[in-house]
Amino acid sequence: MRIGLQITGQQITDIMRLGITAGIGAKLVEIARTADENGFYSLWVPDHLLSALSVYGAPIDAPILEGYSTISYLAALTKNI
Numbered sequence: 001m002r003i004g005l006q007i008t009g010q011q012i013t014d015i016m017r018l019g020i021t022a023g024i025g026a027k028l029v030e031i032a033r034t035a036d037e038n039g040f041y042s043l044w045v046p047d048h049l050l051s052a053l054s055v056y057g058a059p060i061d062a063p064i065l066e067g068y069s070t071i072s073y074l075a076a077l078t079k080n081i
Helices: 008-015 021-037 050-051 067-076
Strands: 004-005 042-044
Touching: 004 008, 008 021, 021 042
Parallel strands: 004 042
Antiparallel strands: none
């Protein structure tokens, strides 16, 4: 069985809303490397369209990271996922 980890849009929005934008890259790398080291097969991040639909209850104009850029950044810093 292959297990993946999803970082939700709400989690990212909450981090950014708290004003921790300067450290969000380091926090995401920490999460990705921890998942990688513990055998997760994949890592998922939301697309900005989910935020635009306000699926997570965040304001429609809430800040969110662009999905492809985020996942590319994390893939470059992990070994397996």
